[in-house]
Amino acid sequence: xxxxxxxxxxxxxGVAAGDxxxxxxxxxxxxxxRADHRAQALDLLGRLRGAVPGRQALRLGLSGTPGVGKSTFxxxxxxxxxxxxxxxxxxxxDPSSARSGGSILGDKTRMERLSRDPQAFIRPxxxxxxxxxxxxxxxxxxxxxxxxGFDLVLxxxxxxGQSETVVSELCDLFLLLLAxxxxxxxQGVKRGIMEMADLxxxxxxxxxxxxxxxxxxxxxxxxLRLLRRRPQDPEGFPKALCVSARETSGLTAAWExxxxxxxxxQENGHWTARRAAxxxxxxxxxxxxxxxxxxxxxxxxTRMEELGQAVTQGALTPEAAAVDLLRSLT
Ligand code: GDP
Numbered sequence: 172x173x174x175x176x177x178x179x180x181x182x183x184x185g186v187a188a189g190d191x192x193x194x195x196x197x198x199x200x201x202x203x204x205r206a207d208h209r210a211q212a213l214d215l216l217g218r219l220r221g222a223v224p225g226r227q228a229l230r231l232g233l234s235g236t237p238g239v240g241k242s243t244f245x246x247x248x249x250x251x252x253x254x255x256x257x258x259x260x261x262x263x264x265d266p267s268s269a270r271s272g273g274s275i276l277g278d279k280t281r282m283e284r285l286s287r288d289p290q291a292f293i294r295p296x297x298x299x300x301x302x303x304x305x306x307x308x309x310x311x312x313x314x315x316x317x318x319x320g321f322d323l324v325l326x327x328x329x330x331x332g333q334s335e336t337v338v339s340e341l342c343d344l345f346l347l348l349l350a351x352x353x354x355x356x357x358q359g360v361k362r363g364i365m366e367m368a369d370l371x372x373x374x375x376x377x378x379x380x381x382x383x384x385x386x387x388x389x390x391x392x393x394x395l396r397l398l399r400r401r402p403q404d405p406e407g408f409p410k411a412l413c414v415s416a417r418e419t420s421g422l423t424a425a426w427e428x429x430x431x432x433x434x435x436x437q438e439n440g441h442w443t444a445r446r447a448a449x450x451x452x453x454x455x456x457x458x459x460x461x462x463x464x465x466x467x468x469x470x471x472x473t474r475m476e477e478l479g480q481a482v483t484q485g486a487l488t489p490e491a492a493a494v495d496l497l498r499s500l501t
Contacts (some may be wrong), residue, residue, distance in 0.1 A: 388412065
């Protein structure tokens with residue numbers, strides 16, 4: 172085998188054995204934009220499905236604005252779970268990195284203790300990609316972590332609307348992390364995000380901030396009660412709780428709520444139904460992305476240019492030209 176070439180069979184074995192270096196290399200492969208890498212990535216994912224069928228992790232989405240305590244929470248929560256013998260992977264969907272070119276999420280130095288834990292795997296966020304691309308790669312990274320035998324995959328995002336929607340299509344449970352509010356306002360959390368949340372965790376419920384955290388929790392508990400109860404939820408969900416990532420308090424209670432909800436959904440068929448709906452969503456998304464990228468390549472690109480000129484000159488109506496182009500794609 173040539174130098175630098177990827178041995179997909181060896182990578183499959185490494186990931187299936189839970190080797191973190193193999194997992195890191197596998198994620199790099201799925202993140203690559205090169206056509207040959209894409210083919211190998213699909214080969215790898217296919218082989219893993221055969222090698223470790225049915226391996227499933229609990230996929231947890233976690234959203235919160237910068238400064239709310241996400242990395243502190245993930246570190247404390249992750250260490251609590253690895254302490255219980257669980258293997259925890261942390262991934263990030265970070266749309267802002269696409270703009271800044273830098274990575275603000277999943278940065279290893281932020282979760283130093285967790286990143287040194289042999290039971291944990293932390294992946295810095297992919298950068299320089301469009302939202303659709305980031306989502307696809309994160310979804311594949313989740314599948315790789317699952318194949319590597321992680322019990323829990325945490326998918327982190329900053330709260331900017333679009334990324335939450337993506338994360339909710341990737342996870343089994345969605346957590347929203349908030350900080351105690353100064354006044355009695357609901358911190359401008361959009362209704363759509365509230366509706367996605369399974370648990371709202373009000374962080375920093377410690378010291379001087381504790382009374383404000385309790386008030387904020389009560390406000391959100393009230394707001395959640397006003398939302399329509401979702402069929403995938405048992406009585407009492409979605410819930411609002413207080414935690415302190417710094418003092419590691421409330422984490423066990425939060426974990427118990429997550430497990431209770433996950434179990435209820437499993438027993439009532441909602442778990443499988445959600446994953447099936449997500450698989451369908453991603454299939455349709457792949458098709459959309461595939462069509463969009465086909466438009467940027469020949470022969471469609473040239474045809475688009477020709478038809479565009481014909482439309483500009485009035486030789487064709489926009490509708491007729493569009494029909495012509497779409498037909499050429501099939
Ligand atoms: P992120 O930007 O959401 O990842 O937030 P960080 O985890 O970096 O935390 C932002 C700031 O909030 C840091 O100064 C943390 O020390 C602080 N912080 C995080 N969790 C807590 C907590 O539970 N209590 C208190 N008092 N401060 C916290």
